[in-house]
Amino acid sequence: MVTRLRLGVIGAGLKAAEYAASWVAMPEVEFVALSDTSPSSLDRLASICAGAGAARPQCFADYREMLADCGDGLDIVYVSTPHAFHAEQAIAVAERGIDLFLEKPMVTTVPEAEALIAAQKRGKGTIVTAFQGGLSPLVLDTRRRSLNGEFGELVAISGMIWESWSSNYAGHWKQTPEISGGGFMFDTGAHLMNTVCLLANSDFASVGAYMDNRGAPVDIVTAVSARLANGALATLTAAGEGPKGCASFISLFFTKAIVRIDAWGGWRELVLDSVTQPRETAEILDNPLKSFLAIRAGSMENTGSVEMGLRFARLWDAIKASARADGTPVHIGAAGGQMER
Structure with missing residues (x-):
């Protein structure tokens, strides 16, 4: 029973x-x-x-x-x-x-x-x-193989996400600063940031960012340029205004491989040792509670842990601080504290 x-x-x-x-x-x-x-x-x-x-x-x-x-x-x-x-x-x-x-x-x-x-x-x-990205089998496999050294050293990350978010959520609580915590970058863009944080296998060390509200009460467009603690460079772009739809693309450049994957882990394209492998797809989870129960039982890695949430929060706080300073880089100390310059 x-x-x-x-x-x-x-x-x-x-x-x-x-x-x-x-x-x-x-x-x-x-x-x-x-x-x-x-x-x-x-x-x-x-x-x-x-x-x-x-x-x-x-x-x-x-x-x-x-x-x-x-x-x-x-x-x-x-x-x-x-x-x-x-x-x-x-x-x-x-x-x-x-x-x-x-x-x-x-x-x-x-x-x-x-x-x-x-x-x-x-x-x-x-x-x-x-x-969803943190629970996706394609994201989890990419993380495992990266940590095992199969792809070599991480050199750079390029990520973007877009959605007709500005019009989709006009007047919604997601565009009310007091309860949303941010705009497009913190809502749909959170999937991009989290998957990058997970696959980078590193905290961020320095972050520069610009935001444009485009007449809305919250950010609609965000551009980020960053250096990770492991030395890799990263650029992130979030565009919350455009044609109907939603999509994302993340490219991770390693010394032995190039991995292209979406923020939700629905597909992956891999070039390993100069050989292009067939595009892989995975069904985006419609029942994440099953993964939660597996994590709870100890049979699955907790990629949505509070420690990973702290890495994400440090990146988000640095993006906000830099954007307030018109793109001035924010340096994140070894203990996670921020030093604006």
Whole structure:
């Protein structure tokens, strides 16, 4: 008999509802409690569970009440709320020692990342950030082979991502600075930054950046030029205004190989020792909870760890600081502190 893990949800919006359709059918989990400030969102998610023949979860307007009433009966909490709320909610879950599956990006700043790391150490639970790229078999294979030295030394990275994001999310919370934590670069562009951070196998040492809001309240276009601690150079471009659609391209130049891959790990092109290999594709994960459970069980590397989230946060904080200084490079010290010049 399968022991079912008891799941709580903080943030019952569209993403949680999308995932719930498959999660409620998993024999490994059961929805126990939901929290959201929107009664209609709570009812929608609870109805998905009931419609699948599962028990209707308890519903709460405040996540703190959910944790107070149900925390001792939860094994996992999934957090899917606007970015600026992640840190407070994630820290509250981690302090309770409950395993945490957290929507991307992990948090919005370095101090928040450090506070979450400290909370995890106290609570001793598992924390995974839900980046599709970090859970993709093609990204994981690229990382493994790079770490094993198969590709040689990393020389440079070129990454870009684009989406008709400015018009897609006009008036949405994602373009409200107080709760979004940033604009296109921090939302869709977070997939680019995270996959680069993961595959670079290095912290960033120096970052220069420009941002253009193009009349919006948040950044729409961002250009980054950086040096990694391992000596490789990197350029990142995020364009959140353009024709309908969304795509990304990341090229990693090694001394023995060139790897081209997208931010979500949906495809990869590899040139190894001057031999071009066939293009590979992988289905982008529609049920990342399965990967979370594998990480929780110790059978899969946690590429969405809090430490990786801290690397991401250091890069994002440096990008913001440099952009505020009109592109003046920001140097990240060995301990992760920033020194503007």
